[in-house]
Amino acid sequence: MPIIEDAAGGVTGEPHRADPDLSDTVDKSTTHVASPEPLLDLSVTYPVPGVCVVQVVGELDMLTAPQLTKCLVEELSASPPHLVLDMQAVPFIGSAGLYALFKASELAQARGSVLHLAGMDQRAVSRELTVAGLLPYFRTYPTLEQALSALTG
Numbered sequence: 001m002p003i004i005e006d007a008a009g010g011v012t013g014e015p016h017r018a019d020p021d022l023s024d025t026v027d028k029s030t031t032h033v034a035s036p037e038p039l040l041d042l043s044v045t046y047p048v049p050g051v052c053v054v055q056v057v058g059e060l061d062m063l064t065a066p067q068l069t070k071c072l073v074e075e076l077s078a079s080p081p082h083l084v085l086d087m088q089a090v091p092f093i094g095s096a097g098l099y100a101l102f103k104a105s106e107l108a109q110a111r112g113s114v115l116h117l118a119g120m121d122q123r124a125v126s127r128e129l130t131v132a133g134l135l136p137y138f139r140t141y142p143t144l145e146q147a148l149s150a151l152t153g
Contacts, residue, residue, distance in 0.1 A: 060097025
Protein backbone atom coordinates (compact mmCIF):
# COMPACT_ATOMS: atom_id res chain seq x y z
CA MET A 1 0.00 0.00 0.00
CA PRO A 2 1.45 3.39 -0.89
CA ILE A 3 2.17 5.98 1.79
CA ILE A 4 -0.23 8.89 1.55
CA GLU A 5 0.10 12.19 3.37
CA ASP A 6 -3.19 13.43 4.83
CA ALA A 7 -4.38 17.06 5.03
CA ALA A 8 -2.83 17.54 8.49
CA GLY A 9 0.58 16.45 7.25
CA GLY A 10 0.35 13.02 8.88
CA VAL A 11 1.11 9.80 7.10
CA THR A 12 -1.53 7.17 6.45
CA GLY A 13 -1.14 3.61 5.32
CA GLU A 14 -1.10 0.13 6.77
CA PRO A 15 0.75 -0.37 10.05
CA HIS A 16 4.00 -2.31 9.95
CA ARG A 17 3.43 -6.02 10.43
CA ALA A 18 6.06 -8.27 11.92
CA ASP A 19 7.33 -11.15 9.86
CA PRO A 20 5.20 -14.13 10.98
CA ASP A 21 8.25 -16.42 10.88
CA LEU A 22 10.13 -14.20 13.38
CA SER A 23 7.27 -13.74 15.86
CA ASP A 24 7.69 -17.30 17.14
CA THR A 25 11.34 -16.65 18.05
CA VAL A 26 10.67 -13.69 20.34
CA ASP A 27 10.86 -14.53 24.04
CA LYS A 28 7.57 -13.34 25.53
CA SER A 29 8.44 -14.08 29.15
CA THR A 30 8.36 -11.22 31.61
CA THR A 31 11.70 -9.66 32.40
CA HIS A 32 12.19 -7.70 35.60
CA VAL A 33 14.53 -4.78 35.30
CA ALA A 34 16.01 -3.23 38.43
CA SER A 35 14.55 0.20 39.00
CA PRO A 36 16.92 3.04 38.18
CA GLU A 37 18.53 5.16 40.83
CA PRO A 38 16.16 7.78 42.22
CA LEU A 39 16.31 11.05 40.34
CA LEU A 40 16.28 13.03 43.58
CA ASP A 41 17.41 12.07 47.04
CA LEU A 42 16.18 14.04 50.05
CA SER A 43 17.33 13.55 53.61
CA VAL A 44 15.96 15.41 56.60
CA THR A 45 17.88 16.06 59.82
CA TYR A 46 17.49 18.25 62.88
CA PRO A 47 21.09 19.12 63.80
CA VAL A 48 20.08 21.60 66.51
CA PRO A 49 16.74 22.48 68.14
CA GLY A 50 14.62 24.72 65.91
CA VAL A 51 16.58 23.97 62.72
CA CYS A 52 15.43 21.49 60.09
CA VAL A 53 17.91 20.66 57.32
CA VAL A 54 16.80 19.10 54.05
CA GLN A 55 19.73 17.88 51.97
CA VAL A 56 18.89 17.82 48.26
CA VAL A 57 20.89 15.52 45.99
CA GLY A 58 20.11 15.45 42.29
CA GLU A 59 18.54 17.59 39.62
CA LEU A 60 15.51 19.76 40.37
CA ASP A 61 13.28 19.74 37.35
CA MET A 62 9.67 19.03 36.40
CA LEU A 63 10.06 15.37 37.33
CA THR A 64 11.61 15.90 40.75
CA ALA A 65 10.19 19.23 41.95
CA PRO A 66 6.94 17.62 43.19
CA GLN A 67 8.98 15.30 45.42
CA LEU A 68 10.80 18.29 46.93
CA THR A 69 7.54 20.20 47.36
CA LYS A 70 5.94 17.27 49.18
CA CYS A 71 8.90 17.01 51.54
CA LEU A 72 8.97 20.74 52.27
CA VAL A 73 5.22 20.93 52.90
CA GLU A 74 5.59 18.03 55.31
CA GLU A 75 8.49 19.59 57.19
CA LEU A 76 6.94 23.07 57.25
CA SER A 77 3.72 21.67 58.70
CA ALA A 78 5.61 21.45 62.01
CA SER A 79 6.53 25.16 61.66
CA PRO A 80 10.23 24.89 62.50
CA PRO A 81 11.75 28.32 63.15
CA HIS A 82 14.36 27.63 60.45
CA LEU A 83 14.37 25.29 57.47
CA VAL A 84 17.67 25.03 55.62
CA LEU A 85 17.83 23.52 52.16
CA ASP A 86 21.32 22.22 51.45
CA MET A 87 21.64 22.65 47.68
CA GLN A 88 25.33 21.74 47.43
CA ALA A 89 24.66 18.52 45.49
CA VAL A 90 22.20 20.00 42.97
CA PRO A 91 23.88 20.10 39.54
CA PHE A 92 20.84 21.50 37.73
CA ILE A 93 17.71 23.45 38.62
CA GLY A 94 14.99 24.08 36.06
CA SER A 95 11.98 26.35 36.14
CA ALA A 96 9.87 23.79 38.03
CA GLY A 97 12.58 23.59 40.70
CA LEU A 98 12.75 27.38 40.95
CA TYR A 99 8.97 27.54 41.30
CA ALA A 100 9.06 24.87 44.04
CA LEU A 101 11.62 26.92 45.98
CA PHE A 102 9.60 30.11 45.58
CA LYS A 103 6.38 28.44 46.76
CA ALA A 104 8.26 26.89 49.69
CA SER A 105 9.48 30.36 50.65
CA GLU A 106 5.91 31.64 50.66
CA LEU A 107 4.72 28.66 52.70
CA ALA A 108 7.56 29.07 55.20
CA GLN A 109 6.68 32.72 55.67
CA ALA A 110 2.99 31.86 56.16
CA ARG A 111 3.96 29.28 58.80
CA GLY A 112 6.29 31.63 60.65
CA SER A 113 9.41 29.82 59.47
CA VAL A 114 12.44 31.16 57.65
CA LEU A 115 13.67 29.29 54.58
CA HIS A 116 17.44 29.35 54.09
CA LEU A 117 19.43 28.07 51.12
CA ALA A 118 22.86 26.63 51.77
CA GLY A 119 25.36 25.41 49.20
CA MET A 120 25.09 28.58 47.21
CA ASP A 121 28.72 28.32 46.22
CA GLN A 122 27.23 25.83 43.73
CA ARG A 123 26.99 27.94 40.57
CA ALA A 124 24.20 25.89 38.98
CA VAL A 125 21.78 26.94 41.72
CA SER A 126 22.91 30.46 42.57
CA ARG A 127 23.10 31.53 38.92
CA GLU A 128 19.58 30.32 38.13
CA LEU A 129 18.12 32.01 41.23
CA THR A 130 19.90 35.24 40.30
CA VAL A 131 18.75 35.15 36.67
CA ALA A 132 15.17 34.42 37.73
CA GLY A 133 15.26 37.28 40.25
CA LEU A 134 14.45 34.95 43.15
CA LEU A 135 17.59 35.37 45.25
CA PRO A 136 16.09 38.14 47.45
CA TYR A 137 13.39 35.71 48.67
CA PHE A 138 15.93 33.59 50.55
CA ARG A 139 18.63 33.89 53.15
CA THR A 140 21.61 32.28 51.48
CA TYR A 141 24.91 30.81 52.62
CA PRO A 142 27.87 29.41 50.68
CA THR A 143 27.86 26.15 52.69
CA LEU A 144 25.66 24.27 55.14
CA GLU A 145 28.29 24.72 57.83
CA GLN A 146 28.13 28.49 57.43
CA ALA A 147 24.33 28.43 57.57
CA LEU A 148 24.31 26.38 60.78
CA SER A 149 26.98 28.59 62.32
CA ALA A 150 24.94 31.71 61.55
CA LEU A 151 21.77 30.17 62.96
CA THR A 152 23.33 28.82 66.16
CA GLY A 153 25.70 31.79 66.55
